[in-house]
Amino acid sequence: MAEVHTTAGEPQHTTIIEERRGGGGTALLAIVLLLAVLIGGWYLFSTAGSTNAKNNAVAGAAKSVGSAADKVGSAADSASK
16 A cells, blocks of 8 residues: 655655555464464374384283293293103
């Protein structure tokens, strides 16, 4: 939007001052960026929880296999005596 300012004096001049103002694109970009960060954080935290659950399940299965192997070893020792 242009504003016109006139000054009185000898000689008379007309000064035109033009101001440029933003259309709000920066605010929209900031909101979109904030949403992307929030969604990315939610995804990372939900993925970390499922990874922990999977790791715990694998560790539990490994312990069970280890216990079964110990029992088989004990039975083999008993049978060989």
